[in-house]
Amino acid sequence: MHNESGCAPIDLAESWNWTKLAAVSFVLVCVSSLGLSQEDSEDAIRGYLFVGSDANARSGKSFLPVVGADKHKIYVDAGTKTKKVSLRAASRANKRLIVSEKFVQVLDIHLGVVSVANMNRTADAIADAQFMDMQAEVAINDVRSGAANGLPLMGSVDTRLGVDEFERSNEDFQRDSLINLQDGVYGIDGVADTVIIKGEVIPQSDTKGAYCLMVVDFTAIDYDSKESLGRRRHGGISYVGDLRKDEIRKLNLRFSLPEFLLKSVEYSLHLYTDIGYEIAMSISRGLKPLTQSEFEKLKSALN
Secondary structure, eight states: OOTTTTTSOHHHHHHHHEEEEEOOOOHHHHTTTOOOGGGGGGGGGEEEEEEEEEEEETTTTEEEEEEEOSSSSEEEEOOOEEEEETSSSSSEEEEEEEEEEEEEEEEEEEEEEOOHHHHHHHHHHHHHHHHHHHHHEEEHHHHHHHHHTTOOOOOSSSSTTTHHHHHHHHHHHHHHHHHHTTTTTSSOOEEEEEEEEEEEEEESSSSEEEEEEEEEEEEOOOTOOOOOEEEEEEEEEEEEEOOOOTEEEEEEEEEEEEEEOTTTOEEEEEEEOOOEEEEEEEEEEEEEEEOOOOOOOOHHOOO
């Protein structure tokens, strides 16, 4: 398989840094403040409380609420109408408490990262080296032709260099370029701009047109001064499709994001219905099952 920049084949299984996506649990003080009774805890589960995220995608100069997505576009609420933007549009995410009656069990999930920008930087370096090699070959042929006719060395070749020395100089340049390529000199260490999710889920109810939001929370650093610029939260959206109740669904999702640093990064995955309602997952942060009365109280309070 070729990467997007057109370079030689790359084994993504080796280039990805695979990690398990784990839920982070913590105490939600607001639940106890609503006066939930002991008897309610014995009732059947009606819904779920968890830490979710509002998704907003760039449309022009503004970030607008995401209300849906398909295989090609993101749909945002522009007030009087719904607008379409690219799936690659920059997205922002804001944490908030969510109450949902829908639930999806995550059976297995893995996360991988790759830098498409680094691939493009490498491809540009290869193209530059190939162009320099082509120019050198043309210059060497010109010199050989001129030398055969008894002409002095002129033009792009230093008059102090003979043909053999010029060829050696070009070979040294090509060798150094290859070494730099192998050592990753042309890329930036510790960055990524693409997250890939693979796994399996099983929903407890039907859901049409589901889509996912991947959020990366990291510390930004000025590349020149190396100074911290504080925490940043980037988001990327990928279309999932229809989910069927009690049917295992394989996930193979790709999220395009602005370039981010891998050091101290935190990932969170969010799932939505076709109209932008977030669905609880077994890996959702702060996940708490709710009884009927808890569900009604929290739904009313949070809405």
